[in-house]
Amino acid sequence: MKNYLLFCCLCILSLLAGCSGAKKYLKQGIAFEQSRMYLEAANSYMEAIRRNPRKTEAQMGLKRVGERVLDDYLSEVFQAHANGQHRETVYAFLKAQAFQQQVAQHSVQLRIPPTHRQYFEESKGIYLAQRYQEGTKKLLEEQFDEANNIFEEILSIDPNYKDVKKLKQTSTYEPIYREGNRLMNEEKYKQAFYKFDQIYRNLPDYKDVRQLREYCRRKAMLTVSVLPVIPGNYNNRPYAESLRGRIINRLVNNKHPLIEVVDRDNIDKFLNEQQLGMTGVVNEGTAAEAGKLLGAKAVLAARIINVSIEQTPLQAVNKIAYEAYKVKVTDTTTNKTVYEVRYRKTNYTEYQQSKTVEVSVQYYLISSETGKIIFSNIARQSSSDHIHYATYRGDYKNLYPGSDVGVNTSSSARKELYNLFTAKRQLNSTQGMLDPLLERIAEQCVNNVIHYVETEYEN
Structure with a gap:
């Protein structure tokens, strides 16, 4: 209310x-x-x-x-x-x-008044015809910006005037189309792809832009083979396999138009045929050789530097509390029976434990053509978990916090105590903590590849 x-x-x-x-x-x-x-x-x-x-x-x-x-x-x-x-x-x-x-x-x-609308229609017909003639002339003279401005004005006055929409498409996209062709002829396929892609996203059927875009995309494509992650030690082998799978999945699912992952089954088959174990393909030479034989322009390799799992022992501490109970008393003045709340000292047990998981991975991209490392980086990720809870042999809802001095009946202190009895009592599993760390490392690795393709890589 x-x-x-x-x-x-x-x-x-x-x-x-x-x-x-x-x-x-x-x-x-x-x-x-x-x-x-x-x-x-x-x-x-x-x-x-x-x-x-x-x-x-x-x-x-x-x-x-x-x-x-x-x-x-x-x-x-x-x-x-x-x-x-x-x-x-x-x-x-x-x-x-x-x-x-x-x-x-x-x-x-x-x-x-209708007369003024008539004035408008008459003048509009004359003015737009004049502007249409000017715009088409500018277009024939290949003055695309000037033509585009004229066509925009015409469409703002009459959105359906003659074939102006189509003419405006030409004045807008023809300069981009020509620039794409120039870059393609200079074998700057990545830059050409982005020009054709700009047109394709808005007008996919413009001239032969669909075919040119795909041609430049294939020419500019960075094909990548992802080698097995080197575990560092036997215990890390499951993490190494998991990390590799995450990197491949992220590269594929990212669907970057200029990145293509060489089929994983082919890589594994090749490595088995060449008898290159998980500790064999680690240097630039063998990695580049593997990339060439697989038809990949670059090889993405990684090794686990360290997986650290630290867990403290479960610590138990007895704490003082006060249990509330009611007693029946008689009021001597009114001779009525009432219940009075009293507190008796007791103990409950608090438990604490923590776990920290850290993962360090070095990853690097190697050119199959030159055998040189394109980039190298170290990813470090960590995660911590902590439990703090309490147990009591009786009903904790009757408990109040306190000390040797006495009971504390404040609502905030009591709520804090109650939260301990309802808190979680198990640490997160090690695997459950490791999975997000490996996922973040894979994300960092893939983001580095994408950044390289978009900023430095040329065909």
């Missing part, structure tokens, strides 16, 4: 504040109107209506000054048309029409 009343009060205050603002803008509108500043008056009346849609005085005022403003705009239309100024006629009418639509949003209707 209290919340409902509070909500009502807030609504009333908000409404009063809106009404107060509406009155302010109404007064401003009246002052502007008296000073014959009709456009300013119209804006003030519209703000008053926005703040209080039921402000009929503001709507009446907007009707009065709106007609004056519209008349001024329509006079411009008439004058421009009479003087054969077709561009000025078009824009004067559009200004009048925009004002009419703006006022209509505040439930005030203004009328534009």
Whole structure:
């Protein structure tokens, strides 16, 4: 009930504040109107209506000054048309029409005479035909920016005028298309791909951009083979296999257009045939050789430097608490029986334990062509877990915290104690802690590959 009343009060205050603002803008509108500043008056009346849609005085005022403003705009239309100024006629009418639509949003209707619409249509036909001719001329002269500006103007006035939409596509995308072809002829396939891709994303059927985009993509593609991760020691072998799988999955699922992963089964088959064990393919030479034989331009290799798992023993400490209980007592004055809460000292047990898992991995990308390391980095990730809980032989809901000095009955202290009895009692599993760390390392590794492809790699 209290919340409902509070909500009502807030609504009333908000409404009063809106009404107060509406009155302010109404007064401003009246002052502007008296000073014959009709456009300013119209804006003030519209703000008053926005703040209080039921402000009929503001709507009446907007009707009065709106007609004056519209008349001024329509006079411009008439004058421009009479003087054969077709561009000025078009824009004067559009200004009048925009004002009419703006006022209509505040439930005030203004009328534009059919004669002025006729003036607009006549001038629009002449003006757009002129601009169309200018735009097509600029397009033939390959002045694409100028043509594009003209076509944009035509479409802003008449979105369906002749074939301007198609012409604008040419003025927009032809310069990009030509730049893509230039880069492709210079064998700068990555840059060419991005040019063609820019067109493809917006207009996939423009000329032969689909085929050119795919051709440049294949030429610019960085094919990567992901070698088995070197575990460092026998205990780390499951983590090494897991990390490799995560790296491959991230590379594949990222779906970067210029990165392709060599089939994992082929890599494993090749390594077995060449009798290169998990500790064999570690130097640049053998890794580059593997990349060449697999048809990969680069080889991604990694080794686990360290997997550290530290877990403290479970520590148990007895703590003092006070158990509440009730006793029946008789009030000597009223001779009535009442229950009195008393506290008896007791003990409960608190437990604490923690675990920290750390993983360090070195990863590097090697060029199959040169055998040189393209980049190398070390990823370190760690995670910690901690448990702190309590047990009691009786009902912990009767317990209060305390010390040898006495009981503490504050609600915050009691809540803190209760939380210990409902806290979790098992540390997270080591595997459960390791999995996110390996995933983050794989993400870091793949992000480095993507960054290289987008910033440094050239075909």
